[in-house]
Amino acid sequence: AQTVTQSQPEMSVQEAETVTLSCTYDTSENNYYLFWYKQPPSRQMILVIRQEAYKQQNATENRFSVNFQKAAKSFSLKISDSQLGDTAMYFCAFLFYGGATNKLIFGTGTLLAVQP
Amino acid sequence: EAQVTQNPRYLITVTGKKLTVTCSQNMNHEYMSWYRQDPGLGLRQIYYSMNVEVTDKGDVPEGYKVSRKEKRNFPLILESPSPNQTSLYFCASSSLDSTDTQYFGPGTRLTVL
Numbered sequence: 001a002q003t004v005t006q007s008q009p010e011m012s013v014q015e016a017e018t019v020t021l022s023c024t025y026d027t028s029e030n031n032y033y034l035f036w037y038k039q040p041p042s043r044q045m046i047l048v049i050r051q052e053a054y055k056q057q058n059a060t061e062n063r064f065s066v067n068f069q070k071a072a073k074s075f076s077l078k079i080s081d082s083q084l085g086d087t088a089m090y091f092c093a094f095l096f097y098g099g100a101t102n103k104l105i106f107g108t109g110t111l112l113a114v115q116p
Numbered sequence: 117e118a119q120v121t122q123n124p125r126y127l128i129t130v131t132g133k134k135l136t137v138t139c140s141q142n143m144n145h146e147y148m149s150w151y152r153q154d155p156g157l158g159l160r161q162i163y164y165s166m167n168v169e170v171t172d173k174g175d176v177p178e179g180y181k182v183s184r185k186e187k188r189n190f191p192l193i194l195e196s197p198s199p200n201q202t203s204l205y206f207c208a209s210s211s212l213d214s215t216d217t218q219y220f221g222p223g224t225r226l227t228v229l
Binding site for chain 2: 107
């Protein structure tokens with residue numbers, strides 16, 4: 001069974017600095033997707049970035065980028081030039097492409113606080 | 117605007133009183149799913165549907181029912197709610213092509229007394 005682990009329950013960063021959130025996962029599958037979702041105080045789940053496992057190039061979206069290490073089963077999120085609006089819970093998630101359930105498997109989340 | 121909507125957003129009820137949380141999407145997605153979010157546990161799948169009239173259990177289906185009579189709607193039914201179903205509930209949808217990104221509704225905060 002697939003599992004996703006986020007080992008940092010809480011993190012803090014100063015505004016304008018860079019922070020990296022860690023995520024590891026366990027799977028025997030080869031075709032899958034990885035996601036980072038952001039959940040601000042409004043509770044909305046917002047897609048930040050996604051990575052297809054077959055792509056070697058790391059995904060980037062503006063100030064957000066990932067470091068995808070397939071062999072190590074690691075998928076960290078880097079936030080550059082942190083802004084106050086980045087304060088949120090961040091969830092790492094795994095999806096096995098072509099599986100019977102199309103289920104997203106979530107980590108337990110990292111609560112990020114951006115300090116002014 | 118492409119979106120997933122849920123109603124109600126907040127609900128306080130009592131043990132045993134049947135309730136339904138509605139979910140609707142306007143993106144013509146085949147796949148829809150319900151998750152519950154609890155502190156320290158992340159989100160866990162309750163039920164999912166691959167298409168109209170096709171539903172199946174997720175990881176935590178006990179105490180819940182769903183139906184998929186129309187492509188756009190996927191209601192979550194609690195026939196006899198109990199306090200352990202107090203949680204934050206999310207509906208999500210996606211296409212079943214290679215993109216597979218799931219889009220989430222705004223969430224429903226349910227409290228069962």
